[in-house]
Amino acid sequence: MTLKVLTACGQGLGSCQIISMRLNAVFKRLGIDAKVTSSNVSMAKSTATSYDVLFCGQTLVPNFKTAESKGVVVIGLKNLVSEKEMEEKIKEAIAEGKIKPN
């Protein structure tokens, strides 16, 4: 099963697209089949539940409490361009059994 991933930022224009591009590279390296989509916070709030994982800047995490309670894995990033941080957090989520690599 392809992992469904959503990235979100304020306008859905700048940062989330950078996150998406870097994430694509990370997932490829980890051998995880993932489809990454970017969106703004407004939209992401209502669509998050149809995704498995959501990535956003860590300041935006509180917006996605509802999604989190419905089982979406919400991952907040400190450095939006750091592939290292993304890789660590993905591995952590796998170790905790939150993400199941396909």
Place this chain on the structure above:
Amino acid sequence: MFLTAWTWFVSNIFTKPAWFLGLMVFIGCLLIKKPLHEAFASFVKALVGYMIFNVASGGMVTTFRPILFALNGRFNLQAAVIDPYFGAAPLQKSITEVAGRTMSIATMAMIIGFAINILLVYFKKQTKVRSLMVGGHVMNLMSWGVIAYLVLMIPSISDLGAIIAGGILCGLLWGVFSNLTVEPTQELTDGANICVGHAQMTGIYIFDKLATWIGNQDKKKGKEIRKIGEMKLPGFLQIMNDTTVAASIVMLLFFGGMMLIIGKEYMLTVDESLATQVWGFYLIEKCLTFVVYLNIIILGIKMFVGELSEAFSGISQKMLRGAIPAVDIAATFGFTEGSVVTFGFLFGALGSLIAILLSVLLKSPILAIVGFIPMFFDNGGIAVFANHKGGLKAVIISTLIVGMVHVFGGGLYAYFYGFSNYGGAAANFDMAVWHTLLGVIMKSLGYVGIGVICLVLILIPQLQYLKNKDTYFMVVDNYEKYKEVMAKKAEK
């Protein structure tokens, strides 16, 4: 034969920006080795995205017209919304309707600008430029701006001239100004190897310096710098994270207020449809219509810029070679405590409000209304930097200034270039604070002016280098060592 093909290309593709943009996206996708079917999909998205933008841009201007007339007739006042996406419509109208050019020249200028930024970074030993822009949305709007300045200020310039001059100016503006943010951003993020390539780069440089000074003053007095910590802000502020809601609130407050002052009687004379409607609902709906078009504009831009960004980013990752990527201001928000951005936003809004009241009292011919995007991202972003070096006091002072600059500087910018005739200006802090000067130089010196601007821009990183020769490249090459050196310097 070749000439007919060229004429055909110019009249059918080049003068139709949607098609030209699509074509550029298609080529970009092939360059980063995307499969053909994906490149085709990106082409379609760019084309549709631009067409969506066109619809919204027209709608925005039509909605604004009656209010603009009313303000002008009633108070002899022009109003302009200072917001990059709101302002995208006036930019487009200025280039196409006022100057009679095609938007494709801006797209060409953007591509040349990106190439020049790559060259600047490639020869960084000589040019001293250490950063490369990656945000397609920023580059797209800024190239529209630069082309608008050129064709409005120097009407005799040819399309080709505008493409070349615009490309060089864009490349220099991006490389040189993002380069100014390298030290502040590295120090804020503790060496995350990013800097800011957006539209408040001058602000980051200035207010980082100001905050350092404020912080040092406190230290001299033996006081601790009081930083904004994890202060609990009232829960209702959380809704400001939702940009649709936030933009609606800002528009209702400022625009609604303005229409109340114009009054129902006068609005009736410019908009007959009001006769059959309840005034209160009419007013609210008018304000929210802007948010509707704003959302459509952003959707359209997102569609064509998203594809462009990917191509730019793919190319830039290969070209960086020890330079750092200049990213969106929002990328710095993660390197601070939760409430700093909101704090900056609130004080910036207060600054803008004070400035608007002052403009009314002083009978300014132009009234600038700050849109949500600059209000949130400029103030919030500058607050992040100010808090890091100078704490709460620096945040309050900096963002109050930024808020006022948005109104006074942004108003002047919209008025000078005539963007206010279409209701707004695509301005953030940088445009508000000094892009009017670019136009003044171009208007008074013509082609020589372009040369003067380029020369000054080239000199800026050289001066920066001369000031800190020892740490200038170290800050991006080896941040840990840079920290040690700076700590030693501080001890002395």
